[in-house]
Amino acid sequence: MSYFDKFDQKKQHIGVFDGAWQASGKIVPVVSPIDGEAVAEVVTASSEDCHRVIASAHQAFLKWREVPAPERAEVVRQIGVELRAAKENIAALVTLEMGKTIGESRGEVQEMIDVCDFATGLGRQIGGLTLPSERRAHRLIEQWHPLGPAAVVTAFNFPVAVWSWNTALALVCGDPVIWKPSSNAPLSAIACTAIAAEVLTRSGYPSAVTSLVVGSGRDIGDTLISDPRVPLVSYTGSVPTGRHVGKIVQERFGRPLLELGGNNAVIVTPNADLVMAVQAVFFGAVGTSGQRCTTTRRLIVHQSVKDEILARLKTAYGQVSIGDPRDEAMLMGPLVDRKAVSNMQEALTTIQDQGGRILFGGEILDKQGGCYVTPCVVEATPNMRIVAEETFAPILYVIEYQGDVDTAIAINNDVPQGLSSAVFSNDIMEIERFLGATGSDCGLANVNTGTSGAEIGGAFGGEKETGGGRESGSDAWKAYMRRQTSVINASGNITLAQGIRFDVDA
Ligand code: UN1
Numbered sequence: 001m002s003y004f005d006k007f008d009q010k011k012q013h014i015g016v017f018d019g020a021w022q023a024s025g026k027i028v029p030v031v032s033p034i035d036g037e038a039v040a041e042v043v044t045a046s047s048e049d050c051h052r053v054i055a056s057a058h059q060a061f062l063k064w065r066e067v068p069a070p071e072r073a074e075v076v077r078q079i080g081v082e083l084r085a086a087k088e089n090i091a092a093l094v095t096l097e098m099g100k101t102i103g104e105s106r107g108e109v110q111e112m113i114d115v116c117d118f119a120t121g122l123g124r125q126i127g128g129l130t131l132p133s134e135r136r137a138h139r140l141i142e143q144w145h146p147l148g149p150a151a152v153v154t155a156f157n158f159p160v161a162v163w164s165w166n167t168a169l170a171l172v173c174g175d176p177v178i179w180k181p182s183s184n185a186p187l188s189a190i191a192c193t194a195i196a197a198e199v200l201t202r203s204g205y206p207s208a209v210t211s212l213v214v215g216s217g218r219d220i221g222d223t224l225i226s227d228p229r230v231p232l233v234s235y236t237g238s239v240p241t242g243r244h245v246g247k248i249v250q251e252r253f254g255r256p257l258l259e260l261g262g263n264n265a266v267i268v269t270p271n272a273d274l275v276m277a278v279q280a281v282f283f284g285a286v287g288t289s290g291q292r293c294t295t296t297r298r299l300i301v302h303q304s305v306k307d308e309i310l311a312r313l314k315t316a317y318g319q320v321s322i323g324d325p326r327d328e329a330m331l332m333g334p335l336v337d338r339k340a341v342s343n344m345q346e347a348l349t350t351i352q353d354q355g356g357r358i359l360f361g362g363e364i365l366d367k368q369g370g371c372y373v374t375p376c377v378v379e380a381t382p383n384m385r386i387v388a389e390e391t392f393a394p395i396l397y398v399i400e401y402q403g404d405v406d407t408a409i410a411i412n413n414d415v416p417q418g419l420s421s422a423v424f425s426n427d428i429m430e431i432e433r434f435l436g437a438t439g440s441d442c443g444l445a446n447v448n449t450g451t452s453g454a455e456i457g458g459a460f461g462g463e464k465e466t467g468g469g470r471e472s473g474s475d476a477w478k479a480y481m482r483r484q485t486s487v488i489n490a491s492g493n494i495t496l497a498q499g500i501r502f503d504v505d506a
Contacts (some may be wrong), residue, residue, distance in 0.1 A: 002082070003194045004089040015042045015186050015214025017193050018056035021208050023049055027213055030187055033099040033334040034324055036369040042186045045215040050223045051475035053211045054433045056174045057231045058147035060208035065146035065174040067205065073123020073172045078199045080116025083109060083192075087251035090191055092158060097185040098156045099371070100288050100331040106437075108481050112192075114162035115456045118473060119168035126173060126477055137491035144481040146174025147255075150232040153217075153225045153245070157291045157392075158236075158240070160192050163260070165456065165472040165482075166234045167196070167210060174331070174482035175232065176209040180224060184336055191383075199463060217241065219448070228252055235259070236293070238303045238463045239417075242341030245469070257479050259460075260466025261390040262419030264442070264451035267408040267434070269304055272424035273293040273448070278312040278421030280422070280450030286320055286375045289335050293466075294420045294444070298380075298387065299398045300408045306400050310359065311375060313398075314388060317360060322372055334371035335393065341371050344393035347386060348376065354384040362395070389417045405430040406438075413441045419462030420444040420451040443470070 016023035025046035029038035045053070064072070083090070090112075091105035100108070128142030152166040159182055167177045181189035189212060197207035213220055225233045225248050234257040235245045242260040249256040266284065268277045284296030301309050323335025335341050341364060348362050361376035361386055375394035380387050387397050403406045405425070412421055421442040423434040431447050433439055443462030444454060459474035461467070470476045489495075497501060 003191055003198065004084060004086055004409070007089070007191070009040050009187070009253070013040055013042045013187060013190055014043045015212065016053060017188065017197060017212040018053040019060070023214075025049060025219070026271040027425040028183065030097060031064055031337070032096050033336055033371040034096065034326070034368070036371070040187055042190070042214055045056070045213040045220050047220060047223055050213050050215070050220040053178055053213050054149070054224065054227050054229055056208040057178050057211050059187075060176045060206040061146070063148050063206055064176055064209050069126055069174065069176070070123045072174060073120045075199055075203055076116050076123070076168050076171050076324070076369040077120040078203070079168070079196050080113050080120065082111050082195045082199060083116065085213075086191070086195060087113070090188055093188040094159055094185065095325045096331070097187055098159055098182075098336050099325050101330055101333050102328060104288055108158060108161045111161040111456055115164050115168045115472060118456055119172045122169070122477055123172050123315065126481065128483070133487065134497060135489070135491070135495045137489070138495070139488040139490070141486050141488070143484045143486060145169075145484055147480055147482045149178055149229060150177045150234060150480060151178050151180065151230045152181045153233070153235045153237065154182055154226075155236045156182035156184035157293070160188050161238050162471070163192060165190070165460070169471075169477045170480045171209065174476055175309065175480050176211065178211045178213060178224060178230065180213050180215065180221060183214070183216060183228065189214065196211060207455055214314060222248065225249055226252070228254070231255055232257060234469070234471065235499060237263060242467050255479065257469035257471065259293065259469050259471060260465055260467040261417050262293045262295070262462060263388065263390050263415045264294055264418040264420040264464060265299050265300050265412045266296050266451060267405065267412060267421075267423040268299065268301040268305060268309055269408070269423065269425040269427065269430050270302045271430060272305065273426065274305060274308055274312060276448060277424040278309060278316055281313065282316040284450040284452045285396040286332055286394055289373075290333055290375065291336060291340075291392050292452045294454060296451045297390065297397060299396055300401055300411050301398060302408070303400050303402045310398065312401060314360060317375060317377065320376060323367060324363060326422045332375065332394070337371055340393065341373060344373055344395065347391040347393065347395060350386050351378055351380070351384070354386055356380045356384055356386070356397070359398070367422060371429070382414060390417060405433050409434060416465040417462070418442045418464035419466040420446070420454070422449065422451050424448055
């Protein structure tokens, strides 16, 4: 029997899990941006609930850290199997709660499945090095041990995938997870937690390994991130909140893993394939209604190809179908809520005040009571202050450059954020400039493909105000473990490093 066999959207949902479903906080509605209707209600976590969950996760850690990593990985493999079976159901919930198109929601669940597969393999690879010791008959080794419960605070835009990037790795590394999902998407979080917990329970492990606290950042977020029993805090969200989280966690010498804002640019040089460039920018700027951290926000285009790019963009934008994201024919659903719509409108006013010119789009669409807008293209200059900010909406700034690719790279880098970037060029010199040490300063730098839609196999994250964290693939697992350097002396004598003599008869 799977979670969705007995799923009843109308019943009251419990937003706290620590081995048992039990919550005593406020009861809040779940409002769908598709039509503005309340689709369910959730009992959120009280501060006492949060303390209890932390204690349970700590207890679970004491057991989970002793389970061999390949066995932990087998649990993650089974979670991946269950996610495959539930793909359609989870995708539907994601779309209902936060409004991304059903196709993109399926892609999000696919990321979860992929990262489970990736982490399953890690179960036999998270080893350390053996290094040459300078002393005879000594062995110098590095070990990686479980760290402790990880708080995973996720945003509405990838309401389940970001949990999975953290959780699949954390579980294999021996760390339980306490998930605080976005208040916009509690139902999908409850479903994923229930699915993971069921796998843990049937395998005989404490299900508090995958705990959940639904609640507001103000009410329970600080409780969670301040607790010394939670050594790692992975936070995805805004720069101001990330700064707050970083300070609190650093203050107690916990480990913050931050995935904050992006202000991602695509550079189009005179040597680009313009058709490919426009296709990639269109997905990057319009996909997920412009609400990805990796959304293309700036198009830095060489003056010689600007007119053609703008004409092609206009054609592409003219084809975007906007409406109910459950309808397979739609390319764009609503923004996440009313506040997002008003933020976008305010940004458009500021853009014009600062000298930007709206070329097309930016209207509010009156559709079935939902939060629909048309995606917008703006002619801008890099010195407009708003261009340096991340407005979480489908607004694309077109910025012209003249001269060589270094000029475009300087514009790319001249913002406080450093998540994703891309260059479109078929010129090897331009590509090398972009990828070299003096090139893009972002955590992700792509060539002839867009800024968004990263694969899980690489480490995901960015520099500067993006926060510096890395999640998901490559060696991102190291953030979830405690590194230990050890020396084993089999020489029969005490020999000191650096040749120091400190002889004594004992
Ligand atoms: C995010 O927006 O927080 O690269 C994550 C991408 C997705 C993940 C985005 N794989 O666009």
